[in-house]
Amino acid sequence: MSHSWQEDVQAAVRAGGRISDRFIVDKVRTAVLNQRLPPGTRLPEVALGEIFGVSRSVVRKALTRLAADHVVSQQPNQVARVRAPSIEETRETFAARRLVEGEVAALLAGRLDAELLATIDMLVEKEAGAHARGDEAARIEHSLAIHHLLAEHSPNRVLGAMLTDLVLRTSIVIALYKRAGLASCYLAEDHPALLNHLRAGDGEAARRCIHDHLQALEGLLDLSTRETRIDLMAILGQRESATP
Template identity: 35%
Template sequence: MTDVTTELPAARRGRSEALIRSRILQAIFERRLPPGEKLTEDRLAELFGVSRTVVRQALARLAQDGIVEQQPNRGAFVAAPSRADARHVLEARAVVEPEVAHAVACRCGGAALERLRRHITTENEARAAGDRATLVRLTGEFHVTLAEAAGNPVFVRLLTELQALSSLSILLYARGEHAACPPHEHDDIVRAIERGEAEEASRLMREHIGHVAAEMDLSEPQERPVGLAQALGIKPRARRMPLR
């Protein structure tokens, strides 16, 4: 059977693949796709009206970014970061994002700055309306929007990946209800950027990442007792050898 993908123009295949990746990322940002969720090629192909080849390419790209795990003979699954993975993601964000905020404060203006203002307004509207799904997505997308304002495509790719992994980590390890970013902190960062205060914007972003990390339980769980006696806190007695 001929794969219909071969009959599609390359540009259309690329758009279809990008759309699939974008929708999966959006669902992760909104925390509607939980860690470990199976991503079935046949079902995705049906939903997007494309071939399995296009779906497979989209999933392979997400797997390269660590957002999807491909398991032999089992298929593709939304990644389930370990606590160590989550710590690594937050460490990377704590290094990269203050520099992004610094860069934006130094060079941002015009349309990019207006886009940041609109994003903050939309965040505040979603928070006031109690629209949790939209708020969660927007608070994650803020960091990608900030990277776009820096005008550096490498920052954009990196922050897209880190934000998706952060969303999955929060679902797994949040101390309480799955919270969005703390209120007002994005607004404070944008205000510092508007004033051209690069060092202040960097400092506020560093604190912000610290607050996100503080809302997660990333300590490794203690080893569980092995065996009934240890679980009950009873020292097992030495077994007597049977008399012959």
């Protein structure tokens, strides 16, 4: 297993930046998002502490926060692990995000100032550009930035905070359950259309747009056979029939 992320971190530590729990949370979160830390990965406190050059106290705080963000699972007397959301939870997370982000978009329609509108416009273009040149990492970053902006500027900040959480969780499961052959989860027309509705001030259209966008995104995932694949029966059957 390559441990490139560990090298990254150690380089950052050597560079002199003060390490705090927030730093660790960020690093682990992005590593999970990029699937450099696959689900189930053990995250022992001492190991993380040595990597980041801090003691267990701050690692523990970071892990607690990551657990609150649903990125890792923490059970008493057991090592923390990268969470592996089930397909059921994935569907439920998408449904929750449809509800919340739809409402946020509806509230936001017609209320955006020109500056924010321009920023989103820029991000939409950047996303399209990144997709055009095949830079999937950049495309995801820009797409995330768009939805993050919506969450941050939600007139209802309680809903905004919930949306921030849901965007992260859906991003993780998208990385997890992306259909094998699929190069990208880019839906070309959705973000520009949303922007138009927001600009025009049509809240219900914006809500519908978000709803359909997320529905389409969920449709791009492979949520059919995961449970069967993990099912022991299938593995047992395979062992007897295949492997010459």
